[in-house]
Amino acid sequence: MINIAYKVQVSPRAKHARLKVSAKNGLTVVVPKGFDEARIPGILDKKRDWLRKVTQRFEEQRKFLSPEPPGQLPERISLRVIGEEWAIDYRTTAAEHVSGVERPGHRLLVLGDIDSTNAVKAALQRWLSRKAHEHLVTWTRRLAEKNQLDVKHVTVKSQRTRWASCSASRTISLNVRLLFLPEPLVRYILLHELAHTQKMNHSKLFWALVQSLEPDYQRLDAELRTAWRFIPAWLGPVTDSGL
Numbered sequence: 001m002i003n004i005a006y007k008v009q010v011s012p013r014a015k016h017a018r019l020k021v022s023a024k025n026g027l028t029v030v031v032p033k034g035f036d037e038a039r040i041p042g043i044l045d046k047k048r049d050w051l052r053k054v055t056q057r058f059e060e061q062r063k064f065l066s067p068e069p070p071g072q073l074p075e076r077i078s079l080r081v082i083g084e085e086w087a088i089d090y091r092t093t094a095a096e097h098v099s100g101v102e103r104p105g106h107r108l109l110v111l112g113d114i115d116s117t118n119a120v121k122a123a124l125q126r127w128l129s130r131k132a133h134e135h136l137v138t139w140t141r142r143l144a145e146k147n148q149l150d151v152k153h154v155t156v157k158s159q160r161t162r163w164a165s166c167s168a169s170r171t172i173s174l175n176v177r178l179l180f181l182p183e184p185l186v187r188y189i190l191l192h193e194l195a196h197t198q199k200m201n202h203s204k205l206f207w208a209l210v211q212s213l214e215p216d217y218q219r220l221d222a223e224l225r226t227a228w229r230f231i232p233a234w235l236g237p238v239t240d241s242g243l
Helices: 037-046 048-064 117-146 176-180 183-196 204-213 217-230
Strands: 007-010 018-022 026-031 076-079 084-092 099-103 107-112 153-157 164-166 171-175
Touching: 018 048, 026 037, 026 048, 037 048, 076 117, 076 176, 099 117, 107 117, 117 153, 117 171, 117 176, 117 183, 164 183, 171 176, 171 183, 183 204, 183 217, 204 217
Parallel strands: 007 026, 084 107, 153 171
Antiparallel strands: 018 026, 076 084, 099 107, 164 171
């Protein structure tokens, strides 16, 4: 039997036992009400090879999750996907809120109570969200039109558990952290989610559609497992590297 620490979460919506792993919380076994927890070690043993790989990957990620000391804020922000690097200037003012103002030469001026690390990080995330709406949402709609795929809405969020998602109503949600990834990876993620507007599963038909959109999808999908390394520590990684 595999020896690994885990927590049990009883979910009234669960129909079967499933495993949930994150860098922050470790392994959680989600089970339905009335589930015989004595069966859990056997379930883990069947998944031992997968668990060894994923836990090793998350061990590497945990160093990014430790609290940052006050003042540990970025001096530069590199948005790889759009090829922009921004220098960050901080200025204390009497303004009630912290805000970011773009200046010529790719300089971002952060104004307000800059001694409040959380407020500064929130302001930087709002700025990133604006950049994501400007570039990623537009890009997604262009890809949808080019490939004749019907997407209803495209939103930007700051998820900590996934790069992107697509709902049954064909709404695609993009993680603001995509701005930090290389362009080929982001393009694959967008095409992957657009394929879900046609197939809301990971069936053979779905992967055939993905392959028609991106022939090199298998290599790119594998690269996503370590893409968290591109995310700066102050922002925090995506703890589930899949799609």
